[in-house]
Amino acid sequence: MSGLGRSLYAFAALIALQVGANAQVSDNAIRIGVLTDLSGPFAETNGKGDVVAVQMAVDEFGAKVLDRPIEIISADHQNKPDVASAIARKWFDLEGIDVIVDVPNSAVALAVNEIARAKGKVVLATGPATSELTGKACSPTTVHWTYDTWMLANSTGKAVTVSGGDSWFFVTADYAFGHALERDTTKVVTANGGKVLGSVRAPLNVSDFASFLLQAQSSKAKVIGLANAGADSVNAIKQANEFGLTGGGQQLAGLLVSVVDVTALGLEVAKGLVFTETFYWDVNEQTRAWARKFGERRDGRIPGMVNAGAYSAALHYLKAVAAAGTDQGLAVVNKMKELPTDDAVFGKGSVRADGRKIHPAYLLEVKRPSESKGAWDLAKVRFTIPANEAFRPLSESECPLLKKD
CATH class of the missing domain: 3.40.50.2300 (Response regulator)
Known part of the structure; x- marks a missing residue:
């Protein structure tokens, strides 16, 4: 097991002792929905690569948080805000999704952002670029990761x-x-x-x-x-x-x-x-090691910054769920803003009050x-x-x- 993996297990164990029976989870699992482009112009930069990256974060966390299993599902939004909105509503209302990750295409992201705001659910916007997500359209349950315009x-x-x-x-x-x-x-x-x-x-x-x-x-x-x-x-x-x-x-x-x-x-x-x-695979030993692991799961393909962002955001989200002792959206995002970020792809960073993730x-x-x-x-x-x-x-x-x- 890597040093990062050992530290995450230790972190989870410590939090488990602290929250114990006080943990409040809405159902029997923490569910992550990767809403992405699996067939259009962003399929190569996002798509399956982001699903793999989120799975890497879940695996490094031990596939369990607050003594509940972590589940991942994915869907293709087809770069259509109406399609994405329908998927998001179904996920939140019927399938128990706690957090949506990725959402490349800014028009799609802005639509999903509003649905999540109304329902108190979390969006980790690792794929879209519009700076409006931390501007006029900012939401208390959305964090904009990776990059922006x-x-x-x-x-x-x-x-x-x-x-x-x-x-x-x-x-x-x-x-x-x-x-x-x-x-x-x-x-x-x-x-x-x-x-x-x-x-x-x-x-x-x-x-x-x-x-x-x-x-x-x-x-x-x-x-x-x-x-x-x-x-x-x-x-x-x-x-x-x-x-x-x-x-x-x-x-x-x-x-x-x-x-x-x-x-x-x-x-x-x-x-x-x-x-x-905001991520290049050859910056340091940590980025090179993570990139090799990603490549092994993606048929030797090189990871880009949005893949790194999906991994980083999912990992920090899970840390925040463990620390907050709940999967309640606002509580988790508040904890994400409170905890410093630190991972193999971006190093040390933070999440600001406006929901902007900060890194070099x-x-x-x-x-x-x-x-x-x-x-x-x-x-x-x-x-x-x-x-x-x-x-x-x-x-x-x-x-x-x-x-x-």
């Missing part, structure tokens, strides 16, 4: 702008995530002396980006900001390379790119691309094929953004939870 804009967006990319054109996914990412990046670009020449909205899961990229090319902007994710980012970058956009002097900025996407693109296509993640972020650059020493050796860390600088400060938050009576 503010972080992406203030890392990739700022780095590219101050490096000379002072004119931008956005190709934006036409739903909540893309709109939020374009908005947040625009603020950063203009704040750092740049200007935005225009934007175009592309439907989710579109396969042909030709017309959108041609508009970006004709804008003469130095930087084409791709405010999309998953398969959409991969397709847009591949087609931009085919059209020779970067050869004409324009730079691509992938505002939400994962190492999983880089694997799909290949180093020859992606070389030099700058992007930001890494500005990465894709390596050239000649620099790579293996299938997973995809990027180099250009800069580490400290935890206290990586996310929107509380002073700028519009979260109603922060308002004083």
Whole structure:
């Protein structure tokens, strides 16, 4: 058993002695629902990988908390808020789900966030990006893990702008995530002396980006900001390379790119691309060890930050359930905010009053094929953004939870 595993067992045993017969669990199990994209544009970055990551957290915790078994189920939300909402209601009302994890697609996450708020249930939003989840839409039972649009804009967006990319054109996914990412990046670009020449909205899961990229090319902007994710980012970058956009002097900025996407693109296509993640497998011995365990369960696939986020959030949730002696939603989230976070993927961190999980972020650059020493050796860390600088400060938050009576 690993040192982390031994410490978790010891932690659970100590808490069990403390709560004893006072533990209050709503039924005979702690049930985790992984609501994800199993068949669409985020299936590779999220999907089954996030189910595996949550299972890793459960296994490391001993598959039991408060002397109750921990169960996991998963479902495909199909990137449709109505489908996701129906699943969430069924899970909460009929299937005893205590917490929903992942929910990639910001429109889906915002819908599920409201259902969970009304029912006092927990959402660990490890997959979506919109910073509204810790802004106007913040909820006392939702924790936003992994990353968000503010972080992406203030890392990739700022780095590219101050490096000379002072004119931008956005190709934006036409739903909540893309709109939020374009908005947040625009603020950063203009704040750092740049200007935005225009934007175009592309439907989710579109396969042909030709017309959108041609508009970006004709804008003469130095930087084409791709405010999309998953398969959409991969397709847009591949087609931009085919059209020779970067050869004409324009730079691509992938505002939400994962190492999983880089694997799909290949180093020859992606070389030099700058992007930001809050987890990279090769940062230290702990991240490398966890990544190897993940790869063993995922047919040798590399983990991305959303996989790491699903693991980290589920692990901290279970610690909070044990410490609170209950699975009652508000009590557990309050305990999550009280307890410091510490795990193999993000190291030490915390959960703020607005529900924002805080940890460092890494500005990465894709390596050239000649620099790579293996299938997973995809990027180099250009800069580490400290935890206290990586996310929107509380002073700028519009979260109603922060308002004083």
